[in-house]
Amino acid sequence: MSAASFVRLARCRGPRGLGCRGLLLYTVATSRRHLRTFGPGLSSTRFDPDSSGRPTPWDSFGIWDNRIDEPILLPSSIRYGKIIPKVSLSKVGAASLIGQRKENEDRYQVSQMTENIIYFAVFDGHGGSEAADFCDNYMEQYIKDLVVQEDNLELVLTRAFLDVDKALQKHLRLSPNASGANAGTTATVALLRDGIELVVASVGDSRAMLGRKGKALKLTVDHHPDRKDEKERIKKSGGFVTWNSLGQPNVNGRLAMTRSIGDFDLKNMGVIAQPETRRIKLHHVNDAFLALTTDGINFIMNSQEICDVINQCHDPKEAAQRISEQSLQYGSEDNSTIIVVPFGAWGKQKGSDASFSFSRSFVSSGRWA
Template structure:
């Protein structure tokens, strides 16, 4: 029996498979694939049972059955096929993250134009790409990153397999190329355009790397709790403010208490903003790498400040967990930000993971009637 047939049986969860069938598989030599060896960790399963909506896997009659719940595959909300090569490589079942299930939205708010951009794509068969860009000073920088950031990532992948190094190189290359691009227009105002950038790469359905500059965010919902994966690059951060001052720049605060670099920019890192590079505004991203736990991770969300300045990460997590699908959740989040008084463009991408729809254990209960005045946040 081939490994593909075996995993198809596990995925579909059809009628009981005879114990003898699996015993015959165990007696065969281990199957080798281009991704590596198929070890006994996966082929050691010798029985499949189905009962009350779940599939149990028995390694021995004395071992407690393992249900699909343990892998984060939920019959009531989402049922995705298993990524066979990744499951073989990592020694555990990994569900596929389908781009067709990703939810996203971008709303204008009270601005004259929407300078936010979002991108969802597949760089390679095993590498997914998600990004949000929040432009300022015009849409030029956000448009450029929307169009070309993926190219810079592909180029960097030809030189290095480390996704953190790939993102750092791609951000810096995009910043350099944007300067060349905007200089062609011979318009000094174009060089004042800039954008935040928050990019997530998901390889093999399990290796997640996030890179970010500016104040757009990435957040992972694990066991019902929000886990912030990015740092807001603002002058309020002591390290960021120190760099600005070391470069000869200065920080001022406006009438609502918002810190700005040279009185012009509310962030200390961005792609573009070339008039402030000499004052310490840089394009090098902070990066973070983690392993997705599909049994516990419900979703990954990327947001611009039109959302995350009005809703806390935990509020976003709780709202999304009350929704039936990621598309609905994205619309609800954007509309909630507007109701709370956001005047900015509001953009969100929601990537469902293995535990989407699983009952969560967060102790925080979100109330749709929360008063905006009590939030203490401003757009």
């Protein structure tokens, strides 16, 4: 049965009064029995998502092995006409190490925000933890309130970032703690809706990447002062860019990023809180994981190295721990935080031993000159 035929049949009531839910349950159950009988990688099902009429091996569904055994999201699978696995929060891996810093100013969150939207976020504070703490405490609620009014998740995230930035400014003005007046933070937030729609928003240099077909697909671009478009905005606003002794560009000799939440002393110099966003439709046949990382990891390991290490790990929890520890072993002195979210193709790209570059920079990362 082709995917199109399957969807048409699922939308109506099937033979003998079998409803949509029953039909899909029957189909999935039958297919799983075939999988157990024939084993992974064999043409054991009549599904052909590309409508070619040819039998499709089970690995094309992303169900490669039983290391991440997730149930099927029935409503989403029926709506999109393809098998969509459920992402269980219990399978998500996360790690945050303090490194050589006096305190850990990184924050991260993973939660089931609404019935059909999962929330992932990393915040890397600088100049104190006040800004990162504020985002950690309130960003999710701002987004949750906005999704009730707006269906476009890119617009939701953009507005939430700007609203949180304004709320933080008000909070710091009323706070007796003057030391946090110039605090700021990166923010990289990912929303997964219906197990298939992934939307990412980011300010600063914390990153999001997708493991697709064994390769790292970058979902964010760092907001560094040496980016032409970012540098031009800083200069037009009256700010300037300098380079420190390590060759790192800084806004007004202080901040190594051009977008952030907080850093209010530089807001009139072109530092903004408006995020860059990206929306992508997941293909669970090819997409193995989503990874969110702070610059304690990014500064010392490139995206493909991170992807290669994750592909060698048994599960996302092991992957998160290995990446955070490996960044410190390579010489990172910053806080190192990572979230690893498994998708349908987890385990498909096991990969061989990765070859790492010995030309990496063994200097401490940091945003302040």
